[in-house]
Structures are given as C-alpha cells and as structure tokens.
Amino acid sequence: MASTKTFGGREAVKIETVDSRGRRTFLHRALMSVGAVAAIGMIDGCEVAKNGNVTTITINVAKVKAYGTALVNAVATILSVAAIASAVGAPTVAIIETASAALEAALDSFASSAGSTVTVDYDTTSWKTLLDSIYSDAETLVADLDSAITGASTKVTSSALSTATTALDAAKTVLSAFQALLGITSARRAISPRRQGMTLDQALNVLHANAV
Structure with a gap:
C-alpha cells in the first residue's frame, strides 16, 4: 500500500x-x-x-504466481503440438525450455520469500529484484515463443497453428496484465500484437491457471 x-x-x-x-x-x-x-x-x-x-x-502475490504459472503452462501447451515443436526445431525448443526454467526458478524464489504474505511492495529493493526477475523472464519467454511460432507459421497445418497462436495470444494477454500490475508501460522485447482479443480470465483458462 x-x-x-x-x-x-x-x-x-x-x-x-x-x-x-x-x-x-x-x-x-x-x-x-x-x-x-x-x-x-x-x-x-x-x-x-x-x-x-x-x-x-x-x-497481489497470488496474481503474480498465477501469471507466472500461466506463462510456464503456455510452453507446455505450445510444445505439446508435435508439428509445432518439429517446425520450431530442437535448438529453438531448447531456448524456450531454458527461458521457461528460468521463469519457474524466479517464481519459486518469489513464492519462498512471500510465504503467507498476501501483498508485497514492488518498490522495496528485495521485492523489486524478485518481481523484476520474474517479469524479465516472463517477457523473454513470451518473446521467444512469439519468434518461434512466427517462424513456424508457414510450416504447419492451420489446426496446429491455431492451437499454438491461441496459447500465444493468451500468454501475451497475461504478460500485458503483469505489465499493468507492475506499472510497466511497454514491453522491453519486441513482441508482435495479439491475433485475437481475449480477457485475462479467458487467457488464464486457456493456459490452465487459476484466476485470482
């Protein structure tokens, strides 16, 4: 407060x-x-x-956790489409999985520090460091997914691409909500606009994360 x-x-x-x-x-x-x-x-x-x-x-601490979890789930959803994973290629998949692991580690550190705390101070140095780490990793992950799907878009069926882009748009929606939560006015990494609009609750539902 x-x-x-x-x-x-x-x-x-x-x-x-x-x-x-x-x-x-x-x-x-x-x-x-x-x-x-x-x-x-x-x-x-x-x-x-x-x-x-x-x-x-x-x-809200729970929101930070939900947003981060949703973005990690986006990776599983997108890479579970075999055609997408194949078209993206093993090196890019490894980059995405590394970014996902970094986000998970940042979330674990935040959750451990927050404990039962319901709300935290973004401007306090320790919390700012943790939240900035989560946001940076989240943005890197979404940017990597965006680049990978853009590159694979001409190599897969429309059905496979639709599944991937829906998850990607959901991830972009969640990232936008995270930006707003921290008062960030624009992304630091180049990320293309969403192909379809959806509410935050819809995005969390697509990514199998609990709305809070």
Whole structure:
C-alpha cells in the first residue's frame, strides 16, 4: 500500500505488505508516476486507497504466481503440438525450455520469500529484484515463443497453428496484465500484437491457471 504527495507529476508512495491475517507492515517509500498509480487502481485484485494526500497501493502475490504459472503452462501447451515443436526445431525448443526454467526458478524464489504474505511492495529493493526477475523472464519467454511460432507459421497445418497462436495470444494477454500490475508501460522485447482479443480470465483458462 502507499502514501503520497505529488511532486512534478510523481507521487511519493508509502507501501505496505498485508499478511493472510490482514496484518499490515510498513515497508518503504518511493516515487511513482501519477499515471502508474491510476493504472494500478484499475487492475482487478490491486487496491488503491486514498486518505487525504496518502495513497495506499497493494500488489497481489497470488496474481503474480498465477501469471507466472500461466506463462510456464503456455510452453507446455505450445510444445505439446508435435508439428509445432518439429517446425520450431530442437535448438529453438531448447531456448524456450531454458527461458521457461528460468521463469519457474524466479517464481519459486518469489513464492519462498512471500510465504503467507498476501501483498508485497514492488518498490522495496528485495521485492523489486524478485518481481523484476520474474517479469524479465516472463517477457523473454513470451518473446521467444512469439519468434518461434512466427517462424513456424508457414510450416504447419492451420489446426496446429491455431492451437499454438491461441496459447500465444493468451500468454501475451497475461504478460500485458503483469505489465499493468507492475506499472510497466511497454514491453522491453519486441513482441508482435495479439491475433485475437481475449480477457485475462479467458487467457488464464486457456493456459490452465487459476484466476485470482
């Protein structure tokens, strides 16, 4: 959660963690753009509460875990299509699997650190490091999948491509939600636009991850 005054378009934010029993612990103060604070307030599962010049923001731990799990599941879904895996080729499959393993490791580290905590402070150094690691690995994974499927698109049947692109679009939807959760305005890696629109809940369902 966060407390803030506005300084040149940025807010000084106080953020807290909330454990599973609702107990709050102050963690840190940091500057966030007014736009980022507003954007976070529109995300389901994130809370922005204002009391005078104090703004409180929470980041939902379960959502981070769900998003990461969904992206790992995207790899299994896409590579389970034999035609796609074959067209992509063993070297690229290895790159994707390495990226997936890195994301899983980052998620495990985050889950271990979070424990029973319900919300965490993105601007506290330790949490920021963990969350940045997860996001970086997630973006790398989606970019690798995007490149691989684009390259394989002319080598497989329309049915195989449809399965892969649906999972990829779901992964892109989840990545966009993760960006919003952390206040990131654009991807750092080149990723093509989604071919079909879907809601976050639909994307999580496609990737067999629980909506939270």
